[in-house]
Amino acid sequence: MAWKTLDDIDMAGKIVLTRVDLNVPVDDGRVADATRIERIVPTVRDILDRGGKPVLLAHFGRPKGKPNPDYSLTVVREPLAEALGVPVTFHPDCIGAEARATVEEMREGEVVLLENTRFHAGEEANDAGFAEELAKMGDIYVNDAFSAAHRAHASTEGLARRLPSAAGRLMEAELSALEKALGSPERPVVAIVGGAKVSTKLDLLANLVRKVDHLVIGGGMANTFLAAEGIDVGRSLAEHEMASTVRKIMAAADEAACEILLPVDVVVAHELKPGVETRVVSADACPADQMILDAGPRTIDKITAILAEARTLIWNGPVGAFETTPFDAATVAAAQKAAELTKAGHLISVAGGGDTVAALNRAGVTDDFTYVSSAGGAFLEWMEGKTLPGVAALGG
CATH class of the missing domain: 3.40.50.1260 (Phosphoglycerate kinase, N-terminal domain)
Structure with missing residues (x-):
């Protein structure tokens, strides 16, 4: 436009x-x-x-x-x-x-x-x-x-x-950055989508699987995806009632040749608090009395490998419970890798959403991304492929 x-x-x-x-x-x-x-x-x-x-x-x-x-x-x-x-x-x-x-x-x-x-x-x-x-x-x-x-x-x-x-x-900078990220992006395109609930990001996921080459799912959302595949996620935050919806999203991704990356290993603990004892286990081996709170080191390696091959990154939502150490490890590692690639000129990186900005600040890389949007709802609706009235009116 x-x-x-x-x-x-x-x-x-x-x-x-x-x-x-x-x-x-x-x-x-x-x-x-x-x-x-x-x-x-x-x-x-x-x-x-x-x-x-x-x-x-x-x-x-x-x-x-x-x-x-x-x-x-x-x-x-x-x-x-x-x-x-x-x-x-x-x-x-x-x-x-x-x-x-x-x-x-x-x-x-x-x-x-x-x-x-x-x-x-x-x-x-x-x-x-x-x-x-x-x-x-x-x-x-x-x-x-x-x-x-x-x-x-x-x-x-x-x-x-x-x-x-x-x-x-x-506004001009924001629209230009978003156009580079999803309108006419350099490929491969990777999207990292995290956060607590799949149910709040259905439109986003449905749009992204048709637009990106790789979709990395993190946070509580990843637990819901794992559960939909029949994996026991213990006491982890997960929306078990969303299983059929998640399977439809995965089928749509297959049809669009979009690879969905879920955790292959995870960090688990009995509770979410600093200093708690943690273990790294395979994604399908979460103990029944524990909860998944972050992606594990093998998953981090997979995410950074995908980023290394990418040309464009769109990021909305943390990969783990980043507010609490040590469950910020995956988010920080991915953010630092994206920042490194951006500074080297290999990656266009666009991120937005309140938790995402906070996570990038925590990783100390906000200024190294191509563009970090301070807009919450508008950024999310743009990622969902919706028409933004305030933008459409400028082109009228």
Whole structure:
């Protein structure tokens, strides 16, 4: 799909409504992690450098369509101004005559931040009237919030239909990375999919088996696959009721010539806690009173061998219970191998999802991947092959 970027639109003297992701974690009234703020800086600075006047639109939390001081964007104004290095004016609404007056009074080099779009029920309903009110605020629309692109909201989809529109730098980078990973990838393509439950990733698995050459299954999901093959997984986390569904996925993979890699050996223990006694056993030899908590060394060797032959990697979900040492070994080993291959120019590596980002951070390799998406639901829906309304509207 073709979409315009900041390079395609004349912004000089124009008010640029810029949808950004400022849904940051807050602790005791202070921003606890400014990563999402830092990621929008290139877009805002570029608009300023091109003579545009950036007016930022964002949601924060779930205020359920009405004003709630607990979800006010005032909390991000100071860290936003610090990150941008320019003054940021805050207005306590995102529509209305007073908000428009604040915007019209903007000086060159200044940024305006409008209050939480979700303080209005029309935002999540994608109400035409609310979208029209937002559109009155500016001349151009830029979407830099891929993380919200899977929602057909007024500030993500409705506005793009009403003003000349473009993707911001973060959105552009995300879409380019995703296109390289699944749209027109270099082959072989490997997907690593982990996490607790198969039931939450059915659409994802159904799409991937048709798109990738190798599908590595990890985490609790791998236990469900093993159980579906008739293997006793002891007290491991597994969805035994998903057995018939898993067998259909495996049949679809066979038909599409997609190789599914399941653990051949596993790390087991009586409980999930640090310092617990562990054993490595074959995947089909989990003791009845123990649980599988990570992939074993032979499985790690198989994963790294597949990665060594791959040209493209897509990763969503850890391979084991990575939050607890020593059950992070397989995830860390795979992440470090992928990072090594990426740095050597042999692999395009794209990863996303909250647990995945945390796992890559734990392995110390986040900056070495080709692209790591901070978007959760949007990244997952893209991997599932679904159309993202906020992206589709930019191409309309």
